[in-house]
Amino acid sequence: MIKPIKLCIVILISLLASQVMAHSNHALGEPVSKEAVEARSDAVIDQLISQNKLNKSWDAAKKTAVTPRETSAGNVWVIQFDNPDEIVKSKTALYVVIDELGNVLAVSHENQL
Numbered sequence: 001m002i003k004p005i006k007l008c009i010v011i012l013i014s015l016l017a018s019q020v021m022a023h024s025n026h027a028l029g030e031p032v033s034k035e036a037v038e039a040r041s042d043a044v045i046d047q048l049i050s051q052n053k054l055n056k057s058w059d060a061a062k063k064t065a066v067t068p069r070e071t072s073a074g075n076v077w078v079i080q081f082d083n084p085d086e087i088v089k090s091k092t093a094l095y096v097v098i099d100e101l102g103n104v105l106a107v108s109h110e111n112q113l
Contacts, residue, residue: 031100034077038066041079041096044104054094057085061094071113075100078111
């Protein structure tokens with residue numbers, strides 16, 4: 001009789017401990033800083049250039065905005081790069097969208113979420 005009671009107590013304590021350690025935003029990690037987001041976006045641009053998905057003129061692109069936004073899926077950062085040397089004038093801006101954990105969600109020439 002004592003073993004089932006001990007087992008119930010251990011299970012109860014385990015369940016309560018998991019509730020105490022939960023984050024308020026239910027995320028699996030801590031949100032990244034603005035500086036970390038900026039560094040991550042620079043790395044994304046470098047990677048796209050090295051993979052020939054962006055031409056080399058994007059290497060000199062200027063980061064013009066780092067903006068936090070709230071979406072239905074959670075908080076994200078939108079980082080805007082401008083490249084006046086881009087041949088296609090409708091594609092002189094590039095937007096990198098990064099979630100609050102540092103994961104790249106999208107890279108696009110349109111500022112659409």
